[in-house]
Amino acid sequence: MSDEEMTADQEEVLEEQEEDLEELDEDEKLMAKLKESISVEKEEIGSLRSKLTITVPRETLDERLGKEFGDLKRDAIVPGFRKGRAPMVLVQKRFGTEVGDQLVAQMVGRGYEAAIEKEDLKVIGDPLIWCKVKEEREQQGGGSRTVEVDKLLPFGEAIDHIKLPKEGALTFTTEVDIKPEFELPEVTKIPVKRPAQKITAKDVDRELKTMRSFHGTFQPVEKGGVKADDLMYADMKMTVDGEVIAREENFDIPARDTWVKGVTLKGFVDAAVGKKVGDTITFEATVPEEHENIDIRGKTAVFTFNILEIKRLEVPPMDEEFLSRLGFDSEKELREALKLDMEARLEQEISANMRDQIAQHLLDHTEMELPEAVSQRSTERALARRMIEMYRRNVPPSEVEKSLDKMRAEARKDVNRQLKLLFILDKVADERDIAVSEEELNGAIAAIAQRQGRRFDRVRDELSKGEGMMNLYLQIRDEKVLSALLEDAEITEAKTPKKAAKKSSKKTSAKKTSKKSTEKT
Numbered sequence: 001m002s003d004e005e006m007t008a009d010q011e012e013v014l015e016e017q018e019e020d021l022e023e024l025d026e027d028e029k030l031m032a033k034l035k036e037s038i039s040v041e042k043e044e045i046g047s048l049r050s051k052l053t054i055t056v057p058r059e060t061l062d063e064r065l066g067k068e069f070g071d072l073k074r075d076a077i078v079p080g081f082r083k084g085r086a087p088m089v090l091v092q093k094r095f096g097t098e099v100g101d102q103l104v105a106q107m108v109g110r111g112y113e114a115a116i117e118k119e120d121l122k123v124i125g126d127p128l129i130w131c132k133v134k135e136e137r138e139q140q141g142g143g144s145r146t147v148e149v150d151k152l153l154p155f156g157e158a159i160d161h162i163k164l165p166k167e168g169a170l171t172f173t174t175e176v177d178i179k180p181e182f183e184l185p186e187v188t189k190i191p192v193k194r195p196a197q198k199i200t201a202k203d204v205d206r207e208l209k210t211m212r213s214f215h216g217t218f219q220p221v222e223k224g225g226v227k228a229d230d231l232m233y234a235d236m237k238m239t240v241d242g243e244v245i246a247r248e249e250n251f252d253i254p255a256r257d258t259w260v261k262g263v264t265l266k267g268f269v270d271a272a273v274g275k276k277v278g279d280t281i282t283f284e285a286t287v288p289e290e291h292e293n294i295d296i297r298g299k300t301a302v303f304t305f306n307i308l309e310i311k312r313l314e315v316p317p318m319d320e321e322f323l324s325r326l327g328f329d330s331e332k333e334l335r336e337a338l339k340l341d342m343e344a345r346l347e348q349e350i351s352a353n354m355r356d357q358i359a360q361h362l363l364d365h366t367e368m369e370l371p372e373a374v375s376q377r378s379t380e381r382a383l384a385r386r387m388i389e390m391y392r393r394n395v396p397p398s399e400v401e402k403s404l405d406k407m408r409a410e411a412r413k414d415v416n417r418q419l420k421l422l423f424i425l426d427k428v429a430d431e432r433d434i435a436v437s438e439e440e441l442n443g444a445i446a447a448i449a450q451r452q453g454r455r456f457d458r459v460r461d462e463l464s465k466g467e468g469m470m471n472l473y474l475q476i477r478d479e480k481v482l483s484a485l486l487e488d489a490e491i492t493e494a495k496t497p498k499k500a501a502k503k504s505s506k507k508t509s510a511k512k513t514s515k516k517s518t519e520k521t
Helices: 003-023 026-037 058-075 088-119 155-161 201-214 268-272 320-326 331-364 376-392 397-409 412-432 438-452 456-464 468-487 506-520
Strands: 039-046 049-056 123-139 144-154 170-178 191-194 217-220 231-240 243-254 258-260 263-265 280-286 300-314 490-493
Touching: 026 058, 026 088, 039 088, 049 088, 058 088, 088 123, 088 155, 088 170, 123 155, 144 155, 191 331, 201 331, 243 258, 243 300, 263 280, 263 300, 268 280, 320 331, 331 412, 331 468, 376 397, 376 438, 376 468, 412 468, 438 456, 438 468, 456 468
Parallel strands: 191 490
Antiparallel strands: 039 049, 049 170, 123 144, 123 170, 123 243, 217 300, 231 243, 231 300, 258 263, 280 300
16 A cells, blocks of 8 residues: 555544544543543552552643633633733633633543543442642640641542642542452242231330330430430540541530441440540540541541530320321320331331342352452441431431441441442343332432421432432332342242240149259259
């Protein structure tokens, strides 16, 4: 092939690429450009966990800066100049910082996405980004000093600590969790037993107690010391190696095994019970290896709590005012309504139990590699999903917090199971094309709002913070997946357990009497 023919072929290819780019929108063009220009260094830092060092070259940064300032120049209003007539140097000086911050956010966000696609990585959740953060540390003997520490931060926080370099490339480092590769077991004709259950008077008593707790309020304790599950308000200080890592005034902490600043305080309830206002609780705990502050991982943290106030949950009495507030004329009427509602929910719980059997079958018959050390972030995700599940079951907020604190203290061993199940159901959902509609999401939010006596928009706004909506989506999606598998399952009725005979025969009674006599002798 001659040079002229080769040149013609190359020009034709370039023209086709330009035509393809013209068909893309601005964001797609940027992603295509980044995938071509960025460099990615990948380091395996554990089972299914990778560190990515991503570099955006200076040419790409300058190209984007030129475009941003060019667009801005056309619309910018600079004193002394007509719109669009200001010199570029003045536009850059006036808007340089703002444009630089916007470009960093764009390059880090889109650069990460381009790196994931370029390396063909299937990641879990959002990345954490390494940043150098300046912190003020109080000294044990008084005074303070500024220290610079390396921290893993979520995207929204990390952007505040990353600046556009004046020269050279933009480089940032992230850590990501990778989805495991595995084969699904046979998912049809899974054996399932339908539980034999019914609502009893004792069940109604417990539900009534829960309902009263739901309407309870925390009231100040005037006399006496702290009891388990009380709420304390205290001045909190966290110290590691003589340095004050965190300090917070009027910090609320429950009198139970709990979690403070990323550290589990197991056994804290024993240290708290009996303390009074004015007392100080000193508690030591080991900082987990997954803590966001790498400088204190594995070290002993000393917590001090100077108690300012003690509050205790008080439930309303079963009187006319309480019944009237709920819309009932008598306790009997309330109990009957509760029983009907509980029977309807029991049917849902039986279905949930059978779905749990499906889930356990999948867990038992799926081989999968999981991370050696479960990250704190994964633990929090699992707990957040559990919290939403409890809200959907009408568990009072005070009980939800109590349960979460207990689960957080013991969460490490359960999180692997939750992660494994999440991956399995995610794969089944993809194969069966199961998703959750906006109407289904809104219906679940409306149900939570109704049970809690709150407005729909307030609950939705609250769930929209963090990963609440995603956790709700996944929970509904997983229920749909398990329900679909339940339709294909082999279901058998479980037998009702027989009750022990209340009266013994004379022969048995005689034997017991003889045995007691022998024991006395």
